[in-house]
Amino acid sequence: MRKKSASIDLSVMQASAEKASALLKVLANPDRLLLMCQLSQGELCVSDLEEQLGIRQPTLSQQLGVLRDNALVETRREGKSIFYSIASKEAIAVMNVLYEQFCAK
Template identity: 70%
Template sequence: MNHPDQCEIPVNKDTLDIDAMRAAAEQARGLLKVLSNPDRLLLLCQLTQGEQCVSDLEQALGIQQPTLSQQLGVLRDEALVQTRREGKQIYYSITSREAQAVMQVLYDLYCGANQGANK
């Protein structure tokens, strides 16, 4: 019988690199912090559909200026999106593999065909 403080799955502490785990946890915390803002979450969700210009994002999501620019700036500063200029239009696309993967999981959980199955 296991003590309540013990894990049921044996862990080989020789194979764990605690410093690497801490660094990974800090990276995950940073991504989750960015995603914790509803406007940024909506923007990334919309951008999973492909590159879009600012005016299209504004129309699709109903996020008004200057909030839209501010939140897109945060996503750009955190290297989750990149921009491309074409004439007067600025286009945004997701560049972060991690953000894309998390957005896919969130879509599957909350927006996909089985969204009501676990409620």
């Protein structure tokens, strides 16, 4: 726990709680969490994500759409391929904590 310091304005705290809650809701889906874990290693195209994670294309497209709609990932087109990368510094920070708690040896 943090030391008690100058009190934070309640409206600021509520707005921050809403933003944090929205991020956690998006990450609460196992397929989206897998996608974010994989993308935390670097940019990947859709076919690579499908192959590496074993998520079928319809589900993959749906979950990538949710991540894109919530500004957690961004896209880049190269020819016919679409590449995804993480766009949210807050999401990367949460992914780092999750990695330390659940994946690090």
